[in-house]
Amino acid sequence: MTEEIARQLVQAFVSSLKGLKLYPLQHPALARQMRTFLGVLQVCHQKHSSLRIGLHDGALVVDDLLLSADMPAADDLVKLLQRAGLTGLQFESGVNEDEFSRLLTLLTTPTINAQSVESIFSARHFPHIHPLVQESEQENQAPRAVYGRALKVVDNIFHDVRLGKIPSSTEAVSVMGDMVKLMISEPDTLFALSMLKDYDNYTFTHSVNVSVISLAVGRACGLNEEQLRTLGLGALLHDLGKLKVDVDIITKPGRLTLEEFVEIKKHPGDGAALVVEMEGITAEVVDIVLGHHLRFDRSGYPASALGQTMSPMIDMTAIADTYDALTTLRSYQRPRTPRNATEQLRKLSGTALHPDFVEKFITSLGTYPVGTLVRLDSNEIGLVVKVEVQGREAVKLKILFDSSGTRLTTLPLIELVNTETARIIGEVDPLTKGVDVTEYF
Numbered sequence: 085m086t087e088e089i090a091r092q093l094v095q096a097f098v099s100s101l102k103g104l105k106l107y108p109l110q111h112p113a114l115a116r117q118m119r120t121f122l123g124v125l126q127v128c129h130q131k132h133s134s135l136r137i138g139l140h141d142g143a144l145v146v147d148d149l150l151l152s153a154d155m156p157a158a159d160d161l162v163k164l165l166q167r168a169g170l171t172g173l174q175f176e177s178g179v180n181e182d183e184f185s186r187l188l189t190l191l192t193t194p195t196i197n198a199q200s201v202e203s204i205f206s207a208r209h210f211p212h213i214h215p216l217v218q219e220s221e222q223e224n225q226a227p228r229a230v231y232g233r234a235l236k237v238v239d240n241i242f243h244d245v246r247l248g249k250i251p252s253s254t255e256a257v258s259v260m261g262d263m264v265k266l267m268i269s270e271p272d273t274l275f276a277l278s279m280l281k282d283y284d285n286y287t288f289t290h291s292v293n294v295s296v297i298s299l300a301v302g303r304a305c306g307l308n309e310e311q312l313r314t315l316g317l318g319a320l321l322h323d324l325g326k327l328k329v330d331v332d333i334i335t336k337p338g339r340l341t342l343e344e345f346v347e348i349k350k351h352p353g354d355g356a357a358l359v360v361e362m363e364g365i366t367a368e369v370v371d372i373v374l375g376h377h378l379r380f381d382r383s384g385y386p387a388s389a390l391g392q393t394m395s396p397m398i399d400m401t402a403i404a405d406t407y408d409a410l411t412t413l414r415s416y417q418r419p420r421t422p423r424n425a426t427e428q429l430r431k432l433s434g435t436a437l438h439p440d441f442v443e444k445f446i447t448s449l450g451t452y453p454v455g456t457l458v459r460l461d462s463n464e465i466g467l468v469v470k471v472e473v474q475g476r477e478a479v480k481l482k483i484l485f486d487s488s489g490t491r492l493t494t495l496p497l498i499e500l501v502n503t504e505t506a507r508i509i510g511e512v513d514p515l516t517k518g519v520d521v522t523e524y525f
Contacts, residue, residue, distance in 0.1 A: 085128060090146035091155060093128065094137070096121035098157040101164070104188045118181055118188075129177040132252050133244055138172020138216055139165055145172075148254045148363050164191060172216035179212045187213055227273045227525070230262045231280070234292045238320065242287070245327045245358060253362045256320060257313075260295075264312045267299040272454045272470045275300050276525040279455050281412055281419075287323065287334075290408060295319040297404035298397075304448035305400060305441055315397045317365075318372025322401055325355025325373070349385040352377055371395040376402050380438045399438035403429065403445055406437065421511050422453035451505065452479055455521045457512040463487040465512055466498070467524055479505055482524055485517070495524075 100121050103114040128135050128147075137146050144151045144158040151158045165172065168191065187210070237255045244251040266274045278296040280289060298319035302312050326334055329351055333344045340348060356374035359365050375398035378384040382391075410425040420428065426446045433439040450471035452458055458481070459465050466481030482495045500507055514521055 085131070085147055085149060087149055087151070089124065089128065090149045090151060091157075093121065093124045093146060094144065094151065094155070094161060095157045096124055097137070098160050100184070100188055101160075101192060104192050109185055109189075115181075118184055122179065122181060122184060125175060125179060129175075130249075132249055133177045133247055134240060134252075135175045136172050136216070136254075137161070137175070138170075147252055170215055170217060174214040174216060176212040176214070183210060183212060186210070227266055227270060227277055230259065230266055231274070231277045231292065231296075233259045234263060234295065234320065235288050238288045238291045241321070241324070242327060245324060250361045251358075253317075253364050256317060257364060260313050260316045260320065263295065263299060263316055264309055267296075267303055267312065267316075268309070271300065271303065273525050275453075276455045276469070277522060278408065279411065279422075280522045286412075287326065290412070291320055291323055293408045294322060294401065294404045297407050298401050300448065301400040301403050301441060301445045302397070304444040306444075311397075314366060314368050315372070315400060318369040318397060319376075319401045319404060321355065321359050321369065322373050322376050322405065323351065323355065324358050325351035325353065328354040349377075353386045353388060368395040368397055372397050372401050374398075376405055378402075379436045381435050384436075396438075396441075399441055403437055403441055406432065418513075418515070421513060422449070422456045423451075423511055426453065448473060450477065450479065452508060452511075457484075457514050457517065457519060457521065458508045459510050459512050461507045461509050463489075465517065467519070467521055469497075469524065477502055477505055479508070484519065484524075 096117060100114065100117045103111075103117045107114040125135065132147070135147055137144070139145070139162060140150060142162065144155075144162050173187075233255075237259050241251040241256065263274065274296055278293040280293070295316045299312055299316045302315045307315060326348075329347055333340065333347055336344070352374050356370050359373050360370050371394045374386070374389050375392075375394045377386075378389060378394070378398060379402070380399060407425055407429060410420045410428055411422065413419045426449060429437060429442050429446065433442040450473050452468050452471070454468050454471055456468045457465060458468060460481075464483050464487050465485035466483045468479055469482050470478075470480035472478040478499060478501045480497060480499050482497055483492060484495060485491055
């Protein structure tokens with residue numbers, strides 16, 4: 085979208101709002117202003133099925149574009165959104181004159197506030213227009229909330245690709261900034277959420293989980309915050325090209341035929357071709373999408389990328405991709421426990437996976453990674469919820485089952501430090517105990 089188009093959209097929106105104060109809804113002058121807005125909106129929807137007009141640090145943004153302060157209409161819309169308690173409005177493809185007129189009527193109500201907006205949007209029929217309301221900072225940044233936002237971002241991006249549109253990178257970049265902050269401040273909780281496996285929406289959860297795990301790998305390898313954002317974004321988009329592969333091949337429960345594998349091997353190149361069209365995508369992000377199946381010994385695919393000098397982040401993403409695959413239920417394998425998965429990573433080290441990155445990642449996870457269910461010498465069963473590997477070895481556990489095997493409703497929290505970790509005598513498969521470990525984070 086150009087700045088000129090964004091300005092036309094905002095100007096038409098504000099002119100329609102002002103027109104409603106002067107004319108009844110049926111007046112031809114107001115109808116012309118509304119049609120102008122809807123016409124510009126339709127042009128915008130030809131590239132993206134969703135468009136956001138909202139606030140950013142007190143200024144007006146239209147999707148990726150920050151409008152300059154010298155535009156009176158933008159200033160008027162900022163004040164209106166602030167008065168309504170909104171951070172923005174999301175316009176999906178399909179807005180018609182009737183729906184837009186109801187929005188104008190709502191926004192020009194003298195007593196408008198955040199509560200009235202939310203209740204009216206809930207009660208009235210606004211199928212294509214959604215209010216964006218600022219969540220409390222604490223709620224918005226909670227690990228589960230950020231993880232959920234990431235899933236929604238992937239869903240929206242995939243939806244645009246299926247419609248043949250170039251996805252917006254704005255929300256992906258935004259949520260990745262929050263994911264990186266969490267990986268720095270609450271790494272154990274965010275990493276544990278990568279064990280969420282929604283098999284009905286596997287592609288979405290896999291994309292987010294690989295992104296989370298890649299951040300853990302990058303953090304272990306000493307990447308700075310900016311580099312982590314790049315790594316996480318590339319990992320979030322790494323399988324975008326699979327949308328170009330026949331869904332029957334993607335969802336096939338058994339092993340692929342040679343012909344089917346040839347089709348699968350096209351997805352990194354197709355994905356790279358998609359992301360390079362997205363605004364604000366760096367060369368390293370494209371590298372990650374293109375090269376995450378190259379393997380450390382560069383015997384992988386696509387053949388067109390072999391021999392190219394590529395970002396080391398492709399090897400970090402490959403570790404994350406492999407770890408998530410190992411800990412996921414497949415038709416041909418049970419999900420491996422975190423500790424068992426790290427053992428398998430070591431077996432692949434030096435051939436499929438970068439040996440130095442693998443060791444740094446495994447070391448950062450500790451002997452018993454977060455999310456591991458363990459049995460103590462007392463026969464109690466606990467869940468690892470936090471680990472420390474710097475300076476001392478420490479493991480925090482939530483005790484889920486007492487020594488007699490009874491599942492507890494009140495969960496004691498204990499810490500084992502240094503030699504006390506020897507009290508852990510083995511792993512327990514969560515499936516055998518009916519435990520979803522992500523419920524405890």
